[in-house]
Amino acid sequence: MTPVGDAVAGAGSFRSGHAAIIGRPNVGKSTLLNRLIGQRLSITSRKPQTTRHRICGIVTDAHAQCAFVDTPGFQAGRGNALAAAMNRTVTRALAEVDVVVFVVVAGRYTEDDERVAKLLPKPVPLIVAVNKVDRLAERSALLPFLQDLQARLSPRALVPVAARQGFQVASLLQEIESALPVRPPLYPADQLTDRDERFFAGEFIREKIFRLLGDELPYATAVVVDKFEQMPKLRRIHATILVDKPSHKAIVVGESGERLKTIATQARKEMEALFEGKVFLRVWVKVRRGWADDAAQLERLGY
Ligand SMILES: Nc1nc2c(ncn2[C@@H]2O[C@H](COP(=O)(O)OP(=O)(O)OP(=O)(O)O)[C@@H](O)[C@H]2O)c(=O)[nH]1
Numbered sequence: 001m002t003p004v005g006d007a008v009a010g011a012g013s014f015r016s017g018h019a020a021i022i023g024r025p026n027v028g029k030s031t032l033l034n035r036l037i038g039q040r041l042s043i044t045s046r047k048p049q050t051t052r053h054r055i056c057g058i059v060t061d062a063h064a065q066c067a068f069v070d071t072p073g074f075q076a077g078r079g080n081a082l083a084a085a086m087n088r089t090v091t092r093a094l095a096e097v098d099v100v101v102f103v104v105v106a107g108r109y110t111e112d113d114e115r116v117a118k119l120l121p122k123p124v125p126l127i128v129a130v131n132k133v134d135r136l137a138e139r140s141a142l143l144p145f146l147q148d149l150q151a152r153l154s155p156r157a158l159v160p161v162a163a164r165q166g167f168q169v170a171s172l173l174q175e176i177e178s179a180l181p182v183r184p185p186l187y188p189a190d191q192l193t194d195r196d197e198r199f200f201a202g203e204f205i206r207e208k209i210f211r212l213l214g215d216e217l218p219y220a221t222a223v224v225v226d227k228f229e230q231m232p233k234l235r236r237i238h239a240t241i242l243v244d245k246p247s248h249k250a251i252v253v254g255e256s257g258e259r260l261k262t263i264a265t266q267a268r269k270e271m272e273a274l275f276e277g278k279v280f281l282r283v284w285v286k287v288r289r290g291w292a293d294d295a296a297q298l299e300r301l302g303y
């Protein structure tokens with residue numbers, strides 16, 4: 001492992017710290033984290049509430065080290081125990097960061113965004129990432145939108161980006177790094193994340209569930225990694241998808257097991273890319289009624 005401090009150019013001006021990425025569900029927080037660190041670490045989908053855990057992705061360059069903290073989308077209203085746990089993850093992440101990156105969608109500042117704005121810790125530098133600018137029908141609408149946000153939030157910087165395409169993500173990274181405190185790196189220069197491979201194995205399975213199953217079912221599922229064995233030439237992984245009802249199980253498995261096979265194959269490919277090695281993956285499906293409202297079960301699942 002590279003010793004801490006290896007990447008330091010001028011030790012006196014190196015900046016480092018944590019930057020929380022927050023926002024309402026589905027604005028592109030995880031897509032942005034992946035772009036900022038240049039690796040597919042955090043799972044994404046077109047459905048809201050894809051991210052359920054805090055995930056840290058670390059970028060180290062010659063001048064700075066930033067640990068980006070991806071968070072679940074902050075949910076309005078009363079949800080189940082899982083939703084409450086996800087919101088707690090957001091507020092906890094905000095309590096321990098040096099910079100906040102508030103992600104909003106270009107041209108759409110809603111009541112749910114306003115709820116997130118109320119959580120912003122006052123003394124922490126705020127950078128607003130105005131995402132999905134590629135979707136703006138009218139270019140001319142951007143300037144008044146930025147002016148409105150500037151007046152509402154008084155951020156240190158406002159950066160229009162398109163996370164999916166990578167547009168202006170480098171400028172955003174610069175703005176974030178310049179807002180970090182001057183201090184030596186907190187993590188070894190080659191460390192990419194604070195999560196282990198076992199965690200990512202479960203997340204990649206969850207991503208495929210979000211991408212391959214209908215609009216309701218992903219919210220009724222969770223994934224448990226039962227076994228993660230590092231063999232000399234491959235990783236042997238056993239996982240279980242928990243569902244809420246027997247009818248869900250039939251949908252996840254699909255006709256003659258086809259859907260489950262697709263989920264497992266696609267998830268295995270993601271794992272092999274991140275782990276840079278072969279994976280043998282087996283996935284089961286089990287019914288656990290009411291898991292998303294069961295505090296003990298949620299704790300076992302790491303929420
Ligand atoms: N057009 C466009 N789509 C984007 C952009 N960034 C993200 N998306 C899409 O927006 C959707 C949501 O992206 P995510 O990164 O999962 O959003 P999130 O904020 O992490 O969502 P939650 O974890 O559910 O809160 C996905 O379909 C992304 O591909 C962008 O710059 N332009």
Ligand SMILES: [Mg+2]
Pocket residue numbers: 029030031043044050051071072073
């Ligand atoms: Mg996300």
